[in-house]
Amino acid sequence: MPLMTVSILYSLAVLFLLWGLYFLLGYRNQKKEWKQKVNTWYPEQKRKSSISVVGDKFDQSETAKPLALKLQSSNIALLPSEYLGVHILGALVLLVLLFNIFKLPLNLVLLLIPGILLASHFLLFYLRKNKYEERFNSQLADICRLLGNGARSGLTINQGIEMVAREVSAPAGEEFKRLANELKLGVPLEVALRSIQQRNKSREFQLFIATILIQKKTGGNLATTLDSMSNTLEDRKVLNQTIKTMTSEQRYISILVPAMPIFIVLMMNNIIEGFTDSLRTVPGMIILVLFLSGIVLSFFLIRKITNIKV
Structure with a gap:
């Protein structure tokens, strides 16, 4: 076979190989894009274990609601089922510590473990009492500043609340997102604020709600009032932090x-x-x-x- 023919065939083979690789890579990229779109449109339901299913059922039951409210009020990021799981794990750890390491009698250990877990339960909620309100109130100064700047730039109260919902982190951000959604659905501002007021009964937040409602009814310079409240709340925050440090x-x-x-x-x-x-x-x-x-x-x-x- 002439050398020229061999060279042409070799060149054509390399060309077809590169062409095939090009189409293969393009097909793979297109397949990946379509797969991402399908997963976005129809998210895949991952199979849950039996323990997770039982935990989800318990979290949705009426029995778990008081515990869920306590965890939220204490600013503990746990579900009721997870909280009970921590207690079960703690009981096993205490059994190993008290019986195997500290050499206590088994009957005494079985009496001590429920007492320790019950005491730790009440002690935890006592030490973290109203932590949710405290963390919420620590964000009120920034919220007043954002609402004041929004009012100064010509935004309405509803638009300012939407801005706070976007800018502020949890827990205040979650409450203001809920407030913004209620306002979008047509709930009056006073009714929406009163619903949040029932969940947070601190003096600082009561003053904040009263200021917003009074300014909305009587008019006036809302930006100046919010700036003054922001400075007052910031001073209280610094004072509280100083007392905690001392x-x-x-x-x-x-x-x-x-x-x-x-x-x-x-x-x-x-x-x-x-x-x-x-x-x-x-x-x-x-x-x-x-x-x-x-x-x-x-x-x-x-x-x-x-x-x-x-």
Whole structure:
């Protein structure tokens, strides 16, 4: 075969190979784009495990609603089923710690675990009481500033609320998104604000709602009023933060002081065999009750002293 013919055939083979690769890559890109569009139009339903299905059913039940409200009020980003799962995991961890490491009797461990979990439940919600309102109120100064700037630039209150919903993060951002959606559906501003007011009963937010409603009814310079309120709320925020910083040592002491004696008793029981056997006698139980009562009393007294309201 002449050399020229071989060269032409080789060139044509390379050309067809490159042409085929080009069409193959184009087909793959087009297929990927269509797949993304189909997933956008018809999202794929991922299969859930049986545990997730049970958890979803519990979260949607009437039994879980009070717990969900408590978690929201405490600003804890957990679902009721997840919160119960954490408690079950904590019970297993306590069983291993108290029985295998600290060498406590099994019958005493089985009595202590429900008490510890119940105490931790109430203690958690006590320490984080109204955290949702506190975090919401810490954003009110920025909200007033945004609404004031919007009013100064010619925006209506409804448009200013939509701007706050876009710019402010959670939890205030979520509440204002809900407020903006209600206003778009035709709900009157006063009715929509009153519904949020029922979920947040703090003094700062009550003042904010009253200012908005009064300015809407009577007119006046809304931007100046909101700027003044923003400065006031910012000063209160700084003052509250200063008080928290000054009392932080005492608040940590209120947790460490009750925890240290309990930890020492458990460590001594691990070192000295039968150290806690006397607690199962009648005098030992009386001493244990007095000991626990003193720990609880000291905790609440220290927290009461350091709880300074402005």
